[in-house]
Amino acid sequence: MAQPCIRILATGGTIAGTSGSATGKAYRAGQIGIGALLEEARALGLGMACEGRQIAAIGSQDIGWAEWDALHRECSEALADEGICGVVITHGTDTAEETAFLLDRTLPTSKPIVLTGAMRPADALGSDGMRNLATALRVAADTGAAGRGVLVAMGDQVFAARDVRKAATQGPEAFRGYPRGSIAAVSPSSLEWFGPPARSGEAALFDWPAALPRVDVIYAAAAMDRVSVDAALAAGANGIVLAGLGQGNAPRGVLEALGEAVARGVAVVRSSRTDQGQVDRNVEVDDDDYGFVAARALNPAKSRILLQLLLASGVSDPASIQATYDN
Structure with a gap:
């Protein structure tokens, strides 16, 4: 039986950022491309196949309609592809909740779509990027992740797009959920859901618009x-x-x-x-x-x-x- 294949869509962000110093604070987002991310993901030994596409290489403060339109198109294509079992989007953390919520409202719940990122750049001491990527891949490959809408995996927790928010400016546990907290605990080797899927078989709640009004x-x-x-x-x-x-x-x-x-x-x-x-x-x-x-x-x-x-x-x-x- 073929391994499940996850499509990784890279947009940049801190998870692809570098600082040139293990202990410095300043860094540049979006410096690591999808090729390097794929190489590291495949080296994790998670037992799944990965492919990737570069959507953007920016900090998420600059995410806008062009990137959202491309992400929606790529996610829709992946949902229709029988060879793809889930999607992981690497994304800056500043506006991850907005991208997740927009996609959550405009895509069906048939396959897992998981956003992840990092609070520390890739070359920083204690960088959280590869662990977050590993946990996001774990979630995206799990059949129990379908029917939950778009998800965000950060800090060994899984949040629904409807609830998630960035609640702190720094630290690997910066994300919180309201009114629900996390809906699962995840590590690179385990995943525990706190309840059953609530949106199984749900179609997109909104059609994808030609543009968003001001x-x-x-x-x-x-x-x-x-x-x-x-x-x-x-x-x-x-x-x-x-x-x-x-x-x-x-x-x-x-x-x-x-x-x-x-x-x-x-x-x-x-x-x-x-x-x-x-x-x-x-x-x-x-x-x-x-x-x-x-x-x-x-x-x-x-x-x-x-x-x-x-x-x-x-x-x-x-x-x-x-x-x-x-x-």
Whole structure:
């Protein structure tokens, strides 16, 4: 019987970064190509075949539509290829949660798709990149990983794209999950799921759009005025996500400006700048009166992605948008 074959899609990031010093802090992302990554992956002795393609060689702060479009196309091709049992995407950690969530909403759950990266460059003392790659390959080769949506494997933990976030600026255990924590514990030699797949046989939740509409994120702060709202509208934003105080609040003048934006046909979603927690409707802010949407458990980054997908799909009324966030 042929070994399972995993397709690795490389985008750069710290996992492909080098610093030239085992103890230095500064480094350059995306310096190691897919050929070298494949050579190291095959040397791990994990008992699976690997092939790879280079999508980009950048830090994930520069990930955008071109890279997302290429990743979606490559993942779709792999899902349709009977010779491929799963996909691993090597990715910078800064925006891994956004890429994972976007792909999670727009791909079926028939085969594992796993993002991984590193918090330390490849030549740093204690680099975590190859261990994370090994664990991601372990997850992608496991039949029990299908039906869970897109996954992120970091720090010997597996997270669902819906829950994962980068919660620390450094350290190999920088990723957390909310409202669920990790859904599996993984090492290069073992994998333990904490529950059964919840999305088996699920089709893509959204069609892949031709483009994503402009949605801006506005960060709330004490004593701020409405200038950032007006700037977003002047730039042509189709939607605005408020990274609000506490339960998605903001100074009264900002809320009023956002209410005016809704009256002009711009979708407004309230999320929170706090690390985790629910943003519920009509708690401190009268969402019904303003026409706002409450982000519930989604943070500002994922709220933006979901709103872009909804608007690209022609969904723009607050009630329908709210129903999607609720679900």
